[in-house]
């Protein structure tokens with residue numbers, strides 16, 4: 001099954017179009033004011049219309065309250081919510097009940113000890129995103145362009161679909177997939193010129209490199225790699 005490719009932190013019509021034309025399965029929009037990729041609700045409405053039906057729309061939030069999520073849903077019309085903060089399993093259950101959207105929980109990874117919360121999340125999340133744990137003094141919990149040790153996931157046996165992110169780029173994405181056997185990859189910094197400024201050529205190169213793993217990977221993949229466009233979750 002083909003690898004799912006997500007381009008995150010899109011904020012302009014032009015770069016969103018490059019990602020969609022390039023064949024991204026998922027496009028991510030950041031709603032976190034301290035981030036250089038944060039978009040307004042007005043922009044969300046515009047980009048949401050542009051991406052509709054062409055890729056899975058992912059709304060990324062960090063410990064957002066209900067009102068914020070409600071506004072995002074009303075404007076972007078996301079297919080899935082990416083939770084990139086310290087959201088608990090109880091909060092996931094609550095969000096699922098209130099908004100009825102598939103949930104992707106981002107899990108910060110540095111060592112294998114970071115996988116301990118997985119069984120709890122596996123009961124309520126629709127997929128997991130393994131991302132590099134941000135340094136303590138970071139201004140945001142993700143989108144920092146730093147990889148984690150992919151070998152931490154080497155022996156992972158997870159029934160849930162999962163994706164990997166953190167410092168990916170066109171050069172290292174094949175190795176990340178080989179080691180982690182993830183069903184999807186997610187990139188932001190690796191397709192940018194400077195934080196928040198996406199580069200069309202880097203987006204195209206990343207999607208090409210990720211797609212190339214489909215024909216080269218001899219290993220079974222553990223993450224879901226199929227109906228993202230339809231299901232979103």
Ligand SMILES: O=C(O)c1ccccc1NCC(=O)[C@H](O)[C@H](O)COP(=O)(O)O
Nearest residue numbers: 008035142143144145165166167188189
């Ligand atoms: O992108 C941000 O600014 C951001 C802010 C707050 C939480 C998460 C954020 N980004 C997450 C992502 O874009 C990806 O899911 C992932 O972390 C990959 O980031 P990168 O290492 O930059 O490729």
